[in-house]
Amino acid sequence: xxxxxxxxxxxxxxxxxxxxxxxxxxxxxxxxxxxxxxxxxxxxxxxxxxxxxxxxxxxxxxxxxxxxxxxxxxxxxxxxxxxxxxxxxxxxxxxxxxxxxxxxxxxxxxxxxxx
Amino acid sequence: xxxxxxxxxxxxxxxxxxxxxxxxxxxxxxxxxxxxxxxxxxxxxxxxxxxxxxxxxxxxxxxxxxxxxxxxxxxxxxxxxxxxxxxxxxxxxxxxxxxxxxxxxxxxx
Numbered sequence: 001x002x003x004x005x006x007x008x009x010x011x012x013x014x015x016x017x018x019x020x021x022x023x024x025x026x027x028x029x030x031x032x033x034x035x036x037x038x039x040x041x042x043x044x045x046x047x048x049x050x051x052x053x054x055x056x057x058x059x060x061x062x063x064x065x066x067x068x069x070x071x072x073x074x075x076x077x078x079x080x081x082x083x084x085x086x087x088x089x090x091x092x093x094x095x096x097x098x099x100x101x102x103x104x105x106x107x108x109x110x111x112x113x114x115x
Numbered sequence: 116x117x118x119x120x121x122x123x124x125x126x127x128x129x130x131x132x133x134x135x136x137x138x139x140x141x142x143x144x145x146x147x148x149x150x151x152x153x154x155x156x157x158x159x160x161x162x163x164x165x166x167x168x169x170x171x172x173x174x175x176x177x178x179x180x181x182x183x184x185x186x187x188x189x190x191x192x193x194x195x196x197x198x199x200x201x202x203x204x205x206x207x208x209x210x211x212x213x214x215x216x217x218x219x220x221x222x223x224x
Binding site: 004035040041042043044045048056091093099100101103104105106107108109 | 146156
């Protein structure tokens with residue numbers, strides 16, 4: 001099966017600009033996650049979708065970050081305006097059922113550099 | 116959130132087994148134990164998961180203590196491609212996977 005697709009692979013922007021990341025999960029996977037991974041740290045969950053509904057966005061900085069999952073398939077994550085501390089790799093993952101025994105499949109991420 | 120404790124780093128020689136320990140003393144009865152690994156410049160990759168019984172797959176084995184407060188990921192014959200950061204994570208009913216810093220595994224040729 002095809003894996004989780006993310007684009008772009010790299011992005012460099014200046015602070016206060018906006019940026020958007022795109023994710024296409026594995027076909028048939030109901031649950032989609034966005035993670036932020038700062039250099040040297042483990043991934044941190046930003047938001048979790050079940051189909052097209054938000055399950056958990058408690059760690060999403062909602063004053064600048066937004067995410068949507070239209071029609072329960074593709075998803076976009078947006079940052080507006082970006083800050084220097086947003087420099088990180090943004091990872092998208094999907095799972096078939098979003099339950100404790102259902103493995104996550106990750107994309108290779110988008111590396112964001114904010115200057 | 117249930118937490119896990121792993122060593123920061125481990126070294127191994129090629130073709131030797133690697134035993135990666137993980138402590139999770141606050142695990143609840145319904146938490147699954149998951150292991151993922153992350154190679155450089157890639158997203159995390161699922162390795163194995165289990166609940167109570169030991170588990171084997173083509174990548175590794177997972178040995179779970181009887182009291183479930185610790186587990187060990189076993190790579191039977193390490194190769195250079197196994198050099199990565201290995202994460203031990205507890206998956207609860209809400210399936211929120213919280214990643215720690217993991218264990219960086221170095222494999223010597």
